[in-house]
Amino acid sequence: MAKKKQRSNVSTIVIRVLAIILLIVGIALIFNKQIGNQMISHNQTSALSGLTRKQIEQNQKKKGMYDFTKVKSMGIAQATRSQIKKTSGAIGALAIPDVNMYLPVMLGMSDDAMSTGGGTMRANQVMGKGNYPLAGHYMTAKGILFSPLEDVKKGELIYLTDLKKVYVYRIYMKKIVDPSAVWLVNNTKKNIVTLITCADGGANRWAIRGNLIKTTKANDENLRVFKLK
Numbered sequence: 001m002a003k004k005k006q007r008s009n010v011s012t013i014v015i016r017v018l019a020i021i022l023l024i025v026g027i028a029l030i031f032n033k034q035i036g037n038q039m040i041s042h043n044q045t046s047a048l049s050g051l052t053r054k055q056i057e058q059n060q061k062k063k064g065m066y067d068f069t070k071v072k073s074m075g076i077a078q079a080t081r082s083q084i085k086k087t088s089g090a091i092g093a094l095a096i097p098d099v100n101m102y103l104p105v106m107l108g109m110s111d112d113a114m115s116t117g118g119g120t121m122r123a124n125q126v127m128g129k130g131n132y133p134l135a136g137h138y139m140t141a142k143g144i145l146f147s148p149l150e151d152v153k154k155g156e157l158i159y160l161t162d163l164k165k166v167y168v169y170r171i172y173m174k175k176i177v178d179p180s181a182v183w184l185v186n187n188t189k190k191n192i193v194t195l196i197t198c199a200d201g202g203a204n205r206w207a208i209r210g211n212l213i214k215t216t217k218a219n220d221e222n223l224r225v226f227k228l229k
Contacts, residue, residue, distance in 0.1 A: 059089035064108020146197035169210030
């Protein structure tokens with residue numbers, strides 16, 4: 001009788017533990033997107049606030065990942081990995097004040113880079129020279145990664161910095177293109193910036209381009225536009 005009672009107690013405990021585990025998993029699934037968005041937002045904020053010239057110089061020496069086929073859709077796993085390992089390498093900052101967009105510029109398009117900011121798309125690109133293309137994930141939560149690009153307008157300003165200089169671009173092109181429009185990544189004689197993110201649920205891409213209109217030495221005053229602190 002005692003053995004039956006003991007087995008019954010063990011079964012009850014097991015059932016309760018399983019119920020708790022299922023409840024936790026259920027809650028995690030429900031709030032998966034919100035948790036992921038919060039992590040991504042923290043990634044981009046912390047990368048900006050910790051940005052220094054020394055860090056940029058060190059990260060510029062690293063090898064980036066530029067294989068477009070290896071870029072995965074954004075999820076909580078990538079955001080968590082980036083937060084834990086802290087391996088993403090910021091090499092600058094991007095700001096579009098008119099749409100409240102403030103992000104670190106990352107080296108390459110690895111999962112860590114793309115879960116933190118805008119990733120460079122060529123190994124040899126240089127700020128302020130030729131075409132400077134950046135790719136970023138479009139998130140349904142406004143204000144995270146490249147989702148604000150949907151709201152930009154021609155004539156608005158894009159700011160880039162490597163903390164040595166500040167580059168100001170004026171948007172002259174905004175259009176939806178086919179995913180195969182790789183010409184957007186190619187270098188150009190004109191000094192421009194190209195920003196690319198998903199459109200139409202991933203079926204197409206938003207392509208935004210701006211002409212370089214001003215280059216100035218970075219100082220405390222003109223770096224305020226990036227909200228680094």
